[in-house]
Structure formats: structure tokens, C-alpha cells
Amino acid sequence: MKSNTVIGFLGSTLDAAKFGPTRWNKWRPTVSICMQEDLRVDRFVLIHGSFHKRLANFVAQDIREVSPETEILLQVMDFEDAWDFEEVYGKLLDFARGFPFDPDSHDYLVHITTGTHVGQICLFLLTEARYLPGKLLQTQPQKGAPQPIGTWNVIDLDLSRYDSIATRFAEAKAESTSVLKSGIETRNAAFNHMIDEIEQVAVRSRSPILLMGPTGAGKSQLARKVYDLKRLRHQVSGPYVEVNCATLKGDSAMSALFGHKKGAFTGAVQDRPGLLKSADKGLLFLDEIGELGLDEQAMILRAVEEGRFLPVGSDNEVKSSFQLIAGTNRNLMEEVAAGNFREDLFARLNLWTFTLPGLADRREDIEPNLDYELERFAEREGARVTFNKEARERYVSFAESPSASWQGNFRDLAASVTRMATLCPGGRIDRDVVESEVSRLKRLWSGENRYDDQLEELLGPEQLSAIDPFDLVQLEFVIRACQRSRSISEAGRGLFNVSREQRKSTNDADRLRKYLAKFGLTWSSINNVA
Template identity: 60%
Template sequence: MQKVALGLLGPVLDQGTSHKRWERWRPTVALCQQDDLLIRRFVLLYQRRYSRLLKKVVEDIRQVSPETEVIPRLMEFDNPWNFEEVFSALHDFAVAFPFDPEQEEYLVHITTGTHVAQICLFLLTESRHLPARLVQTSPSRQPETKTSGDYTIIDLDLSRYDRIATRFNQEKNDDICFLKSGIATRNHQFNRLIEQIEQVAANSVEPILLTGPTGAGKSRLARRIYELKKARHRLKGTFVEVNCATLRGDASMSALFGHKRGAFTGAIQDRPGLLRAADGGILFLDEVGELGADEQAMLLRAIEEKTFLPVGSDMESASDFQLLCGTNRDLNAAVAQGTFREDLLARINLWTFHLPGLRERPEDIEPNLDYELDRFAERTGTRVTFNREARRHFLTFAMSSVAAWSANFRDLGAAVTRMATLAPGGRITVEEVDEEIARLRRGWPQNNGNVKNDFLAGILGEEALADLDLFDQAQLTRVLEICRSSRSLSEAGRILYQASRREKKTTNDADRLRKYLAKFGITWKDIAGK
């Protein structure tokens, strides 16, 4: 394809009208002197007061490169150092220019013009308003190429530069590892979740909502998001964390939005409030579902307008913060019940990430176990390890359906702390593991998170139930519910196998159901008697 160059006439670097000009390197002329770069058209932008210089440069280009057609385009600047003026003029030129990228290859010459103009050309090329690559010319140290100099073509598609791409990928991986606290998590869905959070943290200032059960790591992740943004210079303020469950009554409005002296009994001095403290940084509202109605209304305005009224004040305060929220409640259900504002939920629900509990990530228990051991060593200065049998024994329990982990990582962290503290000689044995398992099971709710636990336990027994995966428990529970509402085994079978029985020439639904129940040691008599 034919190459078309676009550039600015350089009144300093391109100057020269006497014969001595051929002894100097002049970038606009030099671009057309390259043996391996044939410029078919050169769209040269100039200001009227440099018309004499333009004429001489055009003549010189014709002399060194007769194949090059120079097309002068007048572009006036009152102040070539005014960014807004220069960018607007170049932007208008880019929008109006009849580019034909399928037939022509475009190069934007960024060696001439003021630094402001060069920056504007770079931005317009990077944004693809100018569908081109950048070309930069420079003087040569070699005597034989002194006037023609050298040139470099710069492609702004960074993915084509292997070393740069590798560096960016490594930085991204480092950021993801940082958000995971350096834990080599194995759960695919969780790792994908953290990748998305890394992208949002880097590129968005909109509210982020972190949901998940108690102890899933919402607070720790919120602080990590702040630290990541701080390291990337995306904010300059502080991290302010508020547990909304601790805010009650009149004090909650004052704590969040501040108050004026004398606003209420005990207000002996002005208080700026936590929203003001988060100005320029991040405000993390943990358990946001616990906020009262008045606080929700004030918060909505603060998010949308960045202003709010302190208690007892007629003058608005301003605070520009990014909001992060955490909750273990179903906020949609709270909206339906009238305890949470629908418009506030819509505002904080743009980026919502659900952090799964420990039971949903059994493959991540082992790397988190090692992480908790490292944390214990950092706190106490003592390195404690498991012996091989004890480690295997604990992981077998921790990853089984028996382990409820109702407080999630708080439970795991507490368990490791207890075992490490009681370990004789810094070595956790099976004895410490057995004691800890018994302690955990006593402290967890009796249902251990199992579906219809009391009903199943009454039929299977506690030990048999503990050996069943949650999937089997859920499926078996539903089957038994159908059986209990049916008059016979055949009727229950017809309901349960309604879709698949259509494809069979002969059906024996009762026999299929009997065999399924037999896998769990259950008979129709066991069900009918319940």
C-alpha cells in the first residue's frame, strides 16, 4: 500500500533558505530522504506566517523525492502551546480527513511542532482518530547520512511488543496475586472473580459491592483493593472502614456525615464525619444492609452529588470518595421487605462480586491452611508445621461435607491458631488435630449446612448422613419429599421419572426408584413410617 505521511511544518528544525541548509538535518525533508521508506503523499500542516518556509521545504522535498506529492494544509494556532486549542484543531482535522486505510498506510510524523502538538498527535493516534502509526526522525552520527538521519516507526499496538506484553502480563499477575494475599488459590471460579475485580479496581471509580457469608474475606479484599489503587496512583486519600452494624440511633448520622457544634446534646465541637475523612480515598461500608433509612437517603445523595449536609448544618460539605460496600444479606430481599432503598441498591450494584464461602472452595483449603500458618509465624515469631499424618487427617476433615465452616476463614484461622499454640515442640500432631476437630464440631450449628438435616438424619442416621456430599443430600431430600407426598412407590416413580419414562417402551418406575433408595439403605417402609 502507498504510504501517506502527516506532519507539522517545523519552523525551528525545518528552517533554512540559503544553500547551507543542505548541511543541516531537517526532519520534514529528511523523512523523504530515506532509501527504504517511500512517501507517496505528505500532508504538511503549516501556519500562514511560515508560508515562505513552507515553499522552500516543498521545493526541497521535490528535489530529494520527486515521487512524493506534498499537500499543504493551513492550520492556524493563536497559541501553539495552548493544549485545548491545538488539540481541537488537530481533532477537527482528523475527523474531516478522508482516510482510506484499506488502500493507504498512514504515518504520523511527531518530530516537528511544539511538545503540545506532539502530545496531541500521539493521543489522536492512540485513540485511532488518526488510523496510523507514529514515525520519528532523528539526526545521524554517520557522516554519510548526516542530513537524512534515521527514522523509527512506532506501532502503538503494545501487544506486538513481546517484552512489553510480558511485562504488562506480569504486572497484572502480580496485582491478582496481591488481591489474593499471595495465596495460590486453585478454585477456577474464584480466580476468575479476582481477575475481574483487578480490572475493575484498575479502571473504575464507581461503587463496588462485595457480597458473601460472614468471614468470606470481604473486609480484607476491600483493603487490598485500596492498596492496589494507591500503588497505581489512582487515589491519594485514605481507607476508611465502617461496620454499619455498629451504627445506631442519632450517633450514626453524626459518625457518617459529621455534625456542627451544638447540633444536639453533647455536640460540644464540630465533627467532620467519616465521609469527609474518606475524601480522595475509599469509604468501605461493611454490612451496608444494616444502615437505617435516613442514612441510606443521605448516602445516596453523597454518592450521586458528592455533597451532603452534616447534622445541624445549613452548609453542604463535599467529599469525593469511591464507595465499597460489603454485606452478607440479600439486599434484593431487603428491598422487597422495605428495609433497603431500591434506588440506593441500583446505585451500588454496578459492580457486584460474590465471595464464596470456604465450603464452596474445598480445593482452596490447603493453600489457605499454609497461609494461616505463615500468618501465625509472622505474629508470634514461631514457625509451626504439621507432621504428615496430622496434615492429611486435618485436610480430610476440612474438605469433607461434615465441616460446616460457618464462619469461613475466621473459623480456619482460629483453628490454625489454636493447633499451632498447643503444638508440642512446634509440630502439630494427630492428637491436636483430633481435639480441634471436636472443638469445631461442638461450636458449629447442628445442621452443618446440610439440606433438611433433621429429616435425613432421622432416616439415615447421623454417621451415614455425614458421609454424604451436599449434592447427594439435596437430591435425596427432594426424592424423599416426593415419596412422602405419594400414596405408593409406583406413584412416586411416575412423578420422578416423568420425562425419561416417555423414551422407554416399557417402564418400571417403582423398580428404578427402589434401586435408587437401596443405594442409601432406604426402603419404602422407612419413608412411609416418617
């Protein structure tokens, strides 16, 4: 049988009593522990300050009277300020690290009834963290007539032993992961495991998070859901601020991110706080962070590490406390090797890195996401649309098959559902609507769109027939890139990714706009055609 060791503070008030026989009529927590018939105390480590040495010796003598078999170890621990959490925790931690614990031979009970509230909290934290390898011991006086023994109970911090608590924790965790998944009952095991890890990181850490993955994989939506979860847990009080770094270039990037002072440059007619300041006490999502210049990257690093940065044209630093989530569809390790991304910033971001898979790698999640997109359509348009059974089976069968490439990932799925919901007769998607949409998706992904009705609708049959096949292939590729992108700037960066590195100044959006104009096309005309 293991021996029992109790560790606790001397209670300078509760353990004190007159030195006469009347003291045995009073409940004194430290003494009462050793008076329990159903608790054997083999050793008592009694922590006290030098000022209370006389009381400690007095209490120790009374313990010897009621429990002669108990070994008493008086442990002197002085605090300059017993209410200074840092000092109390630090000295108790030093004590715990230096104490010769032997859990194989001893059971340890940490008494948390005596001592200051700060001391009790520190004992709890050290026990929870297993620096004190025991269970918590709580004592209290017995109700009714005064008597010295009182009652005791042990608090086991292994929460898995408490069914109701374990159930509530499981429910809370399920609620948190549901928030991150927008309530979608996803089935992909690897994705669900990743979401479980993100949930733990989101609620336990303020360190930066890096979300990698292809365009349309859901990085922006997940970042917003992390914010919603942290707000639900009262871990952020500020706003959610999102910016696509690919839209920020040159001096405007510095100004947009870090703000500027009035008169800092031509056009700076008033002070601007900047996005980092706007995200104070909240969450900042920098999507496509790999598009930032090296100077902006350096300032982002300092802002993350020190919470300070210098607005453009200002001599005074600004403070902002925010959590950073960064998103990218680039391989940042390759970008670091190529000199396009700072190694120190990547190292800071790479603490928590999660790669979101594309939709083609999560085909079992297509059906639950199908229902989610139908719900989004209903909320957005105020009209509920459903599939008939045959149509749903046909669409899901195609969507989960290898012939569905889902190049635009969840954006392709969202657009597909929107088209079917808009074109279906009477709010019911039938087999004909699905067959038409399947054909449309196949053409979209095939790269063989010379006779695509979408091109004919955009250009007209006469202009379409007048374009050389060589030019037509290029135009088809450009149109597909536009339809997969959120903005003309994003499409331009993707199309001119190589040549843009060879020019000092770039305006990819204007270059793409001029190319489309040669065929009488505009960004809006392309994206308004289903």
C-alpha cells in the same frame, strides 16, 4: 502493496530554514522523512496553523523536489492556545474522526517529532486509542557532520510484540493480583478470574465497587488490598477508612458518616469531621451498606456523585474526594424491591459488582489458605507452628470434603488454625490435635450440641441439665450466631432481623445481652471458649 500515509505537524522551528540553497545542509524533520531511501511516502498530511501557511507551502515544495511521487495534503488547524491540552486533543480528535482512513489499503505513520509537546502527547494518545489507526514515526538528525537526511524509526504500540515489555507487564499484573490475594496462591479458577477483573478495575477506575457475598467471605480484607494496590500505584494519597454500617443507627449514623458542627445536638461539644471527610484522597469501605437508613443512603449517593455533603448542623457543604467500596451480605436487588434500599444508589454501586464465594465453594483454596493462616499466627504470636505429614493430610482431607460446611467461611478456618496452633504440643500439630479439632468443627456445624463440651464448659453440668430441651436448642443457635459474628451488635441484628423492622427504635445488642444474662452468659465468655 499498501501505500504509506504520514500524518504530522509542521515544525515551525525545526522545519524552518533560509530560502537559499544552504537549507539543504540542515536537517528538517518533515522534509527528511521524504528523503529516506528505505521509506516510501505516498501521501503526507501536513498539519499547520494559518500563521505558518507560507512555511507550509515552502516545505511542501521542497518535498515535491526530493519525492515527486508524494501527494501533499495541507491541513489547516488553528489553536487559540497550542499548549491547552483540552483544545489540542479535541481538535485532533475531530480531525481523526473526520479523516477517511482506509487501513485495508493504507499504512499510516503518525510523526511525533514536530509540533508542541502537547501536540505530540495528543498524537500519541489518539494513536494508542486507535483513533489514528497507525504506528508512531520518530525522526532525528544523524550524529556527526550536518546533513539533511537524518534517521527514522517506527514505534509499534502493540506491546505484545515486545517480549521484554510484555514480560514486565505480565510480572506487574501478577504482582498486582498477588497483592489482592494477600500473596495466597489460590487455585479456584472462577475466583482467580474475578481477582483479575478487580485488578483491572482497581487500577483503571475510580468508580464505586460493590463487593457481595456471605459473612466471612473476605470482603473487608479484599477492600483493604484494593487500597494497598492503588497506593502502590500512587493512585491514592489519603487514608483507608473502614466502617461497619450495621453499627450506625439514627442521628449517630449521620454524625459518624458526615460529621457535625459543635452544638448541632446534645453532646456535640466540638466539631467532628466525619468518616467521609477523613477518607479524602483515599478509600472509604462501607461494610454492610444495606444496613444504612434511606436518608443516609441519599447523602452517600450525593457525596459519591458530587464529592459534596452537608455535616449535621452545618449550613456549609464539605468537599471530599474518595473512592467508595461497599460491602454487603444482603441481596440488594431484593432490598430495592422491598423499599429498604434506594434504587438510584444501587444503580450507582452496580457498575462494578463482584460476588465473593464462600469457602465451601472454593475447597481447592483451603490448603493454600491453611498455610496463610499459619503464617498469620506466626506473625501475631511470634511462634512458628507446622503440621506433621499425617496430621496435615487428615485435616486437608476433612476440610475439602462435603462434610465440612464452613458456615463461617474464612473466619471458621482462621479460628480453627488458631485453635490447633495454640493447643499443639511443641509447635507441631499432630494427628490427635487434628482429630480433636475435626470433632469440634463437626459439633459446631451440626446443630446437635446438647452434649457439647463447649456448652458444658460455659454453663457447668448442673445448669446444663436444668435447661429444657426446647430452650437448649434456642440457646445453642444463639451461641453459634455469636461465635460467627464480629460483635454483639452484629449478632443481635442477625438474630432479630425480622422483629427489629417492626419497632421504631432498636437496641439489638442490649436485647441479646439480656437474653444471655438469663443463663449467666456474656459475650466475652462465649467468645473466649474455643
